[in-house]
Amino acid sequence: MRVSVESRASKQAKKVALWLTTFMLMLVMCLPGLWVVLSAFRPNREILAKPPVWIPEDLSLINFGKIFGFGAEQVGIPVGSYFTNSLIIALTSTVIALIIGVAGGYAFARYRFPFKGGLFLGLMLFRAVPGIALSLPVFMMWSKLGLVDTKMGLIIVYVSLNVPFTIWLIDGFFRQIPLSLSEAAQVDGCNPWQAFWKIEFPLARSGIASAGVFAFLTSWNEFALASQLTRSTDSKTLPVGLLDFTAQFTIDWAGMCALAVIIIIPALILTFIVQKHLIAGLTFGGVKG
Amino acid sequence: MAEITLEKVVKKYGATGVVHGIDLAIADREFVVLVGPSGCGKSTTLRMIAGLEDITGGLVRIGGKVVNDLPPRSRNISMVFQNYALYPHMNVRDNLGFGLKIAREPPAEIAKRVTEAAEMLGLTPLLDRTPAELSGGQRQRVAMGRAIVRNPEVFLFDEPLSNLDAKLRGQMRAEIKKLHQKVPTTVVYVTHDQVEAMTLADRIVVMRDGHIEQVGTPMQVFNHPQTAFVATFIGSPPMNLLASTIVGDAVRLADGSTVPVPDRLRGFVRDGMSVQLGIRPDDISPLGHGLSQDGPGAELNLTVELAEPLGMESLIYTRIAGQEVQAKLYGPRIVAPGEKLTFRLALDRAHLFDAATGKSVRAD
Numbered sequence: 001m002r003v004s005v006e007s008r009a010s011k012q013a014k015k016v017a018l019w020l021t022t023f024m025l026m027l028v029m030c031l032p033g034l035w036v037v038l039s040a041f042r043p044n045r046e047i048l049a050k051p052p053v054w055i056p057e058d059l060s061l062i063n064f065g066k067i068f069g070f071g072a073e074q075v076g077i078p079v080g081s082y083f084t085n086s087l088i089i090a091l092t093s094t095v096i097a098l099i100i101g102v103a104g105g106y107a108f109a110r111y112r113f114p115f116k117g118g119l120f121l122g123l124m125l126f127r128a129v130p131g132i133a134l135s136l137p138v139f140m141m142w143s144k145l146g147l148v149d150t151k152m153g154l155i156i157v158y159v160s161l162n163v164p165f166t167i168w169l170i171d172g173f174f175r176q177i178p179l180s181l182s183e184a185a186q187v188d189g190c191n192p193w194q195a196f197w198k199i200e201f202p203l204a205r206s207g208i209a210s211a212g213v214f215a216f217l218t219s220w221n222e223f224a225l226a227s228q229l230t231r232s233t234d235s236k237t238l239p240v241g242l243l244d245f246t247a248q249f250t251i252d253w254a255g256m257c258a259l260a261v262i263i264i265i266p267a268l269i270l271t272f273i274v275q276k277h278l279i280a281g282l283t284f285g286g287v288k289g
Numbered sequence: 290m291a292e293i294t295l296e297k298v299v300k301k302y303g304a305t306g307v308v309h310g311i312d313l314a315i316a317d318r319e320f321v322v323l324v325g326p327s328g329c330g331k332s333t334t335l336r337m338i339a340g341l342e343d344i345t346g347g348l349v350r351i352g353g354k355v356v357n358d359l360p361p362r363s364r365n366i367s368m369v370f371q372n373y374a375l376y377p378h379m380n381v382r383d384n385l386g387f388g389l390k391i392a393r394e395p396p397a398e399i400a401k402r403v404t405e406a407a408e409m410l411g412l413t414p415l416l417d418r419t420p421a422e423l424s425g426g427q428r429q430r431v432a433m434g435r436a437i438v439r440n441p442e443v444f445l446f447d448e449p450l451s452n453l454d455a456k457l458r459g460q461m462r463a464e465i466k467k468l469h470q471k472v473p474t475t476v477v478y479v480t481h482d483q484v485e486a487m488t489l490a491d492r493i494v495v496m497r498d499g500h501i502e503q504v505g506t507p508m509q510v511f512n513h514p515q516t517a518f519v520a521t522f523i524g525s526p527p528m529n530l531l532a533s534t535i536v537g538d539a540v541r542l543a544d545g546s547t548v549p550v551p552d553r554l555r556g557f558v559r560d561g562m563s564v565q566l567g568i569r570p571d572d573i574s575p576l577g578h579g580l581s582q583d584g585p586g587a588e589l590n591l592t593v594e595l596a597e598p599l600g601m602e603s604l605i606y607t608r609i610a611g612q613e614v615q616a617k618l619y620g621p622r623i624v625a626p627g628e629k630l631t632f633r634l635a636l637d638r639a640h641l642f643d644a645a646t647g648k649s650v651r652a653d
Contacts, residue, residue: 180370180372183341183374187340188387188388189388190362194391
């Protein structure tokens with residue numbers, strides 16, 4: 001009896017310890033994000049106050065007003081252009097990366113061709129190169145080609161960054177779909193193209209959606225390469241735009257945080273929408289389980 | 290009309306041959322079962338008929354037309370896959386109607402034919418479920434429904450029952466047989482299960498290592514196996530094969546004991562020929578416990594090594610001339626290991642195979 005009480009107590013203690021650890025870890029992970037969001041609604045003086053003001057006293061939308069040019073105070077930062085640039089660049093590069101990813105992933109999953117293993121490994125190795133290491137060679141090439149400070153320049157860079165990953169992810173999803181489904185569709189009267197679009201594509205949709213979210217977020221949030229390859233409102237993206245809040249002697253933390261929140265929101269919305277389609281296990285049941 | 294003919298059909302993957310030039314003629318509305326151990330080329334042959342595998346050599350004709358280069362969709366066939374291959378993102382109704390939709394049949398026609406097929410197979414209450422919500426037997430039925438709804442000239446079945454448990458397999462076997470009676474169509478059915486082959490087939494094609502060993506009705510294949518391989522493959526438990534030599538009018542077994550050459554096979558053997566004496570367990574029985582006690586036979590005193598009682602009969606493991614054989618005892622009698630019994634070999638039903646070629650000495 002005593003033994004069981006003791007063991008129950010120690011179980012309880014373990015549980016509490018586990019929860020505490022989880023809480024601490026979550027706190028470490030979430031606090032910076034939370035601080036950014038909170039700071040976006042606070043005036044600069046409260047952000048910079050020493051000792052820090054933990055509980056916000058003065059919450060307002062003034063920082064956002066400044067960014068978008070409403071209200072008395074204004075910052076001279078063309079957020080609208082940055083936002084448009086970011087959206088165009090991220091969406092276009094995602095769509096292209098997905099098209100190549102679906103075609104490439106399907107080829108790797110379904111066909112045999114020479115050097116297949118080597119090619120696949122090469123794609124993976126490409127992922128191992130840090131993007132920033134490519135920035136100088138890319139900059140030199142782009143400047144010769146006249147692609148510096150153009151949307152097209154960034155789009156090409158992001159497509160090539162994302163394609164290995166989208167191919168790898170989508171390949172895995174196509175592999176999970178039994179070949180007999182496509183064969184059954186072809187016996188049922190489909191040509192290979194129809195069999196792909198009517199059977200295999202819908203079944204890999206969740207994988208394609210995940211690849212799309214990852215590709216979009218990579219392009220949307222990328223800073224290092226964009227800061228090298230963009231110059232003006234023609235091509236500057238939102239993450240690069242954050243730098244505009246730093247002046248020689250001052251940093252407008254409040255404005256920067258407000259812009260950061262503006263960057264986060266579309267990413268959150270997109271992830272939320274696509275999440276509905278990330279229904280795993282769709283392929284189960286059609287074949288023997 | 291959809292007879293299928295295979296002429297010298299060859300399949301190779303690179304240098305590896307899988308099917309080595311087989312010839313086969315399947316009549317319109319015939320139910321043909323391709324049977325053989327795994328790797329014998331039966332599924333590959335079926336997939337070549339379906340158009341899912343390229344044909345390396347030879348000709349495949351369906352309804353007189355060479356289909357070698359036609360894609361599956363142009364062959365007017367339907368196929369039931371081993372893993373059912375139902376479309377997981379569609380409900381049963383859409384699975385059944387998919388082929389008709391692709392063929393751009395009017396919606397009213399699709400609905401009518403799906404309803405008919407669903408009724409025939411007892412799927413009506415399941416029409417709005419997805420495959421994940423069905424049991425194994427129900428999925429199997431949907432797969433068959435998808436095949437019949439298009440009214441094809443040829444049905445192809447690729448081991449359709451191998452994923453079901455024994456009881457369900459028996460039920461579905463009967464349903465397939467009934468279905469063929471209701472919808473008489475040419476059927477090619479692949480299985481490794483000789484019970485399915487025996488019960489379903491009009492004709493059985495026994496395959497081994499990419500060759501056809503024998504083609505015939507189930508009873509022909511069972512009663513007159515042309516090779517030792519067919520003899521051991523068809524029939525359960527398998528036929529016993531005893532290494533022996535022909536000495537005059539007798540078959541001398543390994544230990545020197547002899548039994549007379551069966552009358553039916555006299556004149557087909559030479560003196561000194563090495564043979565295998567084939568005899569089914571049903572034809573080796575303790576005296577008074579066999580199927581038939583008349584006709585020529587040989588009596589041997591044997592010791593029971595192991596007995597497996599099966600209710601109304603027992604399977605007995607014993608040795609003839611040092612070689613393990615299985616025998617059958619009919620009747621609810623308990624047999625103990627070590628018991629000595631007199632067994633009768635029904636020699637009129639025995640077979641002799643040339644030890645060198647494995648072929649029956651009497652080809653009929």
